[in-house]
Amino acid sequence: MTMLKVQGLSAGYGAADVLHGVDFFVEQGAIVALLGSNGAGKTTILRALSGLMPARGTIDFCGSNLTPCNAAQRVALGLAHIPQGRGTFGDFTVEENLAVGAYTVGDRQQIASDMERWYAAFPRLAERRQQQAGSLSGGEQQMLALARALMSRPKLLMCDEPSLGLAPAITEEIFEILKSLNREHGMTLLIVEQNADLTLQFADTAYVLESGSFTVSGAARDLLGNEAVQQSYLGV
Ligand SMILES: Nc1ncnc2c1ncn2[C@@H]1O[C@H](COP(=O)(O)OP(=O)(O)O)[C@@H](O)[C@H]1O
Ligand SMILES: [Mg+2]
Incomplete structure (x- = not known):
């Protein structure tokens, strides 16, 4: 079953769009990665999905159209968002x-x-x-x-750069936890990362974002070591 279906998602800050009509989907039980270099628009996608900023396009989540829902209603429907920088109260x-x-x-x-x-x-x-x-x-x-x-009892857990600021050994531990949430607790995951190699080793599907549009997508194992993915990061 397709849990999340996003079509033509556009959003921006002020007059300029930073997302230019992206399409992607997340199957129930899958781990999906959104990759891209700094400033590509990854955080903007998650913020638009969780209702933290206005966006255009359609977002279908478990058969519901999220467009009219505010952020709290989206959480209640089962969409959880861990923001970049974690967002816990110190x-x-x-x-x-x-x-x-x-x-x-x-x-x-x-x-x-x-x-x-x-x-x-x-x-x-x-x-x-x-x-x-x-x-x-x-x-x-x-x-x-x-x-x-x-x-919040989510159906889909969206995680923005879980590895940010963590030492490599701790990052691996966090990714092991994410994997066990998926395998043992059946959690569907949408992971945003700059760390492409590590993420491609554990995701099922990946989309590579560059300047607000997807340039490459497919099965994560096929993208590991893919030249177009590397180029996207180097901005060549
Ligand atoms: N609050 C904001 N106000 C204006 N521009 C922003 C804001 N947040 C992000 N941007 C711009 O939007 C673009 C995408 O940012 P972001 O989604 O944070 O990228 P990523 O998460 O991939 O690093 C960047 O050019 C960034 O400078
Ligand atoms: Mg970000």
Whole structure:
């Protein structure tokens, strides 16, 4: 089943568009990567999808047209967005951050059981429940950002540059977590990354964005080492 179908998505800041009518889709259960160099428009795509900025085009998510929905309604429909830079609240404890993530979920018992589920999946967060998020390491903050997004019970988890600012070993750990969320918890993932090699090794499908348009797309394994992908990054 196609979970997300995006057609002719355009968006920009002020008068100028930075996205020029992009089309892509995400199958249920898949890991889809949006790749591209700095400034290509990757973050703009996620912001447009989650309703944080106005956009044109059509966004079909699990059979619903998202265009008339605001950001909170999109979260309630199952679209979670982990922003670039993580977006956790540094002055709040780990537990308070998780509670904020559940703001669209009304049932207290469900919130409590989800919290225990994600503490079990992220034992380092469980050990730091009462610690301020700002005092966590970069890798732990990314884990918290993931767990917080999972508290909204998403169908699709969108993650903007999870590797940003992390050492290579920590990045690998985060990608292992993402892989297990997909394989063991059935989570569909839309990952934005500049780190093409690493991402192509674990995604199913990838789209390469250059100046607001896709230049290359296909099965991730076919794009690994692809010359056009490299050129897109080097801007040749
Ligand atoms: N708040 C903003 N105001 C004006 N221009 C912006 C803003 N955010 C991003 N841009 C511009 O939009 C383009 C795409 O940015 P972005 O989507 O952040 O790219 P990426 O995430 O691929 O690095 C860039 O040229 C960037 O300078
Ligand atoms: Mg970005």
